[in-house]
Amino acid sequence: MLDATPLQNAYQALLDAAATVAAAATVADAATVTDADSPGPAPPHGEWNADQILAHVSLVSAATIAAVASVAAGSHTTYDNRIALDAWTIERTIEHAGGNAGLRDRIGGQAAALCALAGGAALSDAELSTPAPVRLLSNGTLLADQPMPLRDIVTGLAEAELPGHTRQLLALLPGRAVAEATR
Secondary structure: OOOOHHHHHHHHHHHHHHHHHHHHHHHHOOOOOOOOOOOOOOOOOOOOOHHHHHHHHHHHHHHHHHHHHHHHOOOOOOEEOHHHHOHHHHHHHHHHHOOHHHHHHHHHHHHHHHHHHHHOOOOOHHHHOOEEEEEEEEOOEEEEEEEEEHHHHHHHHHHHHHHHHHHHHHOOOOOHHHHHHOO
16 A cells, blocks of 8 residues: 555645635735636746646646556556646646636545545555556656656655645745745
8 A cells, every 4th residue: 555645745735835826816916806716926937827737737636546547447557747738738627627726626636536546445555566658748858758656656746746836836926936036
């Protein structure tokens, strides 16, 4: 079995950061914006806004759930994050979820499902050790193109992917990007 606690904690930190950014955007824009479900503060040029970050995380979470469920069902699986980087797919995911609040709800449900599947008795150690062909990209850079154990896909989500996007969300807070740039 896999200890799902780090994964649960990583999802909770991301959701807390997303809520903080959404609240800051609502307060900062209260005089001019009537839509409390706005994507939040403008990111630096070339970076994603809060909704785009959350849509990407939702797509990555869905792909991870699919890989875990496939192995639990005795099927072969692959793991490829390229669709989670596609701008059209990200915008469509935002639309389908209904914006920021819907994305946070969706990710919360995905977190619960993934933690239950990966951390429960649904998978044996042998299944968690199942190698899956993996292709991971980030900012146009190939990070992995090789078989990886399913366990490593899930722990990578908890140890790198979610914390990285949590930091990315928090950098959107007013004054935070300036502080990060001056370090």
